[in-house]
Amino acid sequence: MKIPLRIDPIRISLRDQSKGLKINHQTFVFHHEGENALKFQDCYDLGAKLRTFRDVYKCTHKATKTERSVKILGRETIDRETFLGKLAILKKMDHPNLVHVFESFEDGSNYYVVTESMAHDSLYDAISTKREAGVAFGKPHVAQILLTLLECLNYCHSHNVIHGNIQPKNILVPTGMGFDKLLVVNFFDSSVSLEKRRSSGARAGDSSDDDSTDGTSAGMGRTSKRKTRFAAPEAGADGGTHTKSDIWSCGVIGYHLLTGKYPFEKPSDSRKPISRKAWKGMDPEAQEFLRELLAFRPSDRPPASEAYDADWLALAKSVEAKVDSAMQDEVMKSLSKFSKKDKLQQAVSAYIATHLLAKIDKEKWDEIYRHSDRNSDGVISKKELLDGFAKAGIRIPRNEMDELFVRLDMDGNGVIDYSEFLAMQGDLVCQRDKLRAAFDAFDTDGNGYIEKEDLQVIFQSPGEKVISKSTAKAMLKSADQDGDGKLSFEEFVVMMGNH
Numbered sequence: 370m371k372i373p374l375r376i377d378p379i380r381i382s383l384r385d386q387s388k389g390l391k392i393n394h395q396t397f398v399f400h401h402e403g404e405n406a407l408k409f410q411d412c413y414d415l416g417a418k419l420r421t422f423r424d425v426y427k428c429t430h431k432a433t434k435t436e437r438s439v440k441i442l443g444r445e446t447i448d449r450e451t452f453l454g455k456l457a458i459l460k461k462m463d464h465p466n467l468v469h470v471f472e473s474f475e476d477g478s479n480y481y482v483v484t485e486s487m488a489h490d491s492l493y494d495a496i497s498t499k500r501e502a503g504v505a506f507g508k509p510h511v512a513q514i515l516l517t518l519l520e521c522l523n524y525c526h527s528h529n530v531i532h533g534n535i536q537p538k539n540i541l542v543p544t545g546m547g548f549d550k551l552l553v554v555n556f557f558d559s560s561v562s563l564e565k566r567r568s569s570g571a572r573a574g575d576s577s578d579d580d581s582t583d584g585t586s587a588g589m590g591r592t593s594k595r596k597t598r599f600a601a602p603e604a605g606a607d608g609g610t611h612t613k614s615d616i617w618s619c620g621v622i623g624y625h626l627l628t629g630k631y632p633f634e635k636p637s638d639s640r641k642p643i644s645r646k647a648w649k650g651m652d653p654e655a656q657e658f659l660r661e662l663l664a665f666r667p668s669d670r671p672p673a674s675e676a677y678d679a680d681w682l683a684l685a686k687s688v689e690a691k692v693d694s695a696m697q698d699e700v701m702k703s704l705s706k707f708s709k710k711d712k713l714q715q716a717v718s719a720y721i722a723t724h725l726l727a728k729i730d731k732e733k734w735d736e737i738y739r740h741s742d743r744n745s746d747g748v749i750s751k752k753e754l755l756d757g758f759a760k761a762g763i764r765i766p767r768n769e770m771d772e773l774f775v776r777l778d779m780d781g782n783g784v785i786d787y788s789e790f791l792a793m794q795g796d797l798v799c800q801r802d803k804l805r806a807a808f809d810a811f812d813t814d815g816n817g818y819i820e821k822e823d824l825q826v827i828f829q830s831p832g833e834k835v836i837s838k839s840t841a842k843a844m845l846k847s848a849d850q851d852g853d854g855k856l857s858f859e860e861f862v863v864m865m866g867n868h
């Protein structure tokens with residue numbers, strides 16, 4: 370018997386019917402609330418609690434049998450507005466080193482945030498495992514961890530998000546993978562959206578001459594905790610509220626990984642200058658780099674966009690995974706030939722890229738994405754794409770390039786985002802088992818065909834008109850080979866193969 374998947378309606382504007390559908394990584398991320406909404410328990414089997422987190426559990430998505438993680442927050446621990454604010458931050462993030470959110474729920478007692486699986490090693494466990502496997506953990510690995518962290522923070526900060534609680538506990542490494550695949554997690558406890566603070570007239574925390582050390586929290590319903598050893602001097606017990614507080618935390622992590630010690634005895638000592646003794650024995654290059662990150666005044670610390678360029682981090686190169694250049698050329702070639710997909714193909718590709726790929730599926734593609742993102746801001750610009758083409762020996766006339774870029778940039782925000790990049794990789798998204806799961810998701814009533822009515826369910830935004838039957842019909846038309854007005858699985862596979 371088919372377990373109904375019931376994708377909830379897509380929250381996008383349909384003013385222009387199917388032409389106006391903008392599909393991006395948030396397209397299928399729903400918040401289920403209200404009496405008739407799906408409940409977490411309808412869709413997931415709850416598993417064991419994850420060791421490293423207070424409130425994160427394993428869970429299995431019933432419909433696709435995939436393993437995910439869920440953070441469960443009691444309603445009494447966070448007010449609803451705060452919860453939705455944090456959720457909005459998480460949903461906005463689309464980066465290889467950040468976990469993807471699938472959906473969220475609320476019921477009478479809890480909030481549930483379902484993400485890709487977080488059942489990974491903690492940073493320290495990953496280091497021990499590597500050591501036990503005979504890998505000499507040393508400066509290049511520390512450099513790789515810091516480089517990846519800073520790149521990831523550069524993405525967050527350039528999207529106006531402060532993590533606020535960067536510490537080893539909140540860094541995971543998928544088993545068997547390099548530190549460049551680490552995941553920065555736990556945005557819920559501490560993250561701050563600068564946009565929100567700016568719009569509410571609060572003082573923005575990232576202005577470079579703002580040396581506020583009062584550590585006022587942005588009123589995000591935090592519970593009081595003890596300040597950690599990784600927290601910046603200006604941070605309160607609830608975390609940093611300044612982009613530069615994240616930078617400081619990277620400095621402490623680097624210091625700790627290199628020396629096994631902390632630059633201070635007690636967290637409260639971070640308000641005093643670091644003693645000269647603390648730097649003894651560290652090589653001068655590492656010292657110079659870490660001293661900058663650990664500058665007392667936030668304005669004296671470099672922003673993430675500069676910090677990751679530091680000479681010392683070049684050490685990471687020796688342990689970086691080699692990008693498979695043949696595969697990279699292949700990816701570039703397929704991008705250069707990327708033809709306009711219709712909305713249904715785009716939607717299916719986006720669904721697979723965001724919902725059905727595990728970290729291990731994406732490993733090689735992540736490397737190419739990262740490699741193509743020359744300035745490490747987490748997105749691929751037109752210029753970076755051109756450079757990638759040039760490297761692969763592909764020449765594209767300027768006017769064609771503009772057209773191509775419009776096709777590639779599915780949501781029209783002017784850059785190629787991580788999920789867009791993945792969705793465009795036919796070899797990645799068109800594996801048969803993935804196609805099967807996507808077909809089942811789009812066949813909302815489980816009758817074995819994707820029909821107009823299924824699309825009306827899928828492409829429906831709350832409060833807006835359902836797409837018309839004729840629009841839905843038109844969306845099916847090009848793939849409907851036998852003309853019966855609906856798509857069988859085989860027709861669906863052929864449609865997805867046309868890339």
Ligand SMILES: [Ca+2]
Nearest residue numbers: 742746748749
């Ligand atoms: Ca870039």
Ligand SMILES: [Ca+2]
Nearest residue numbers: 778782784786
């Ligand atoms: Ca885009």
Ligand SMILES: [Ca+2]
Nearest residue numbers: 812816818820
């Ligand atoms: Ca159907």
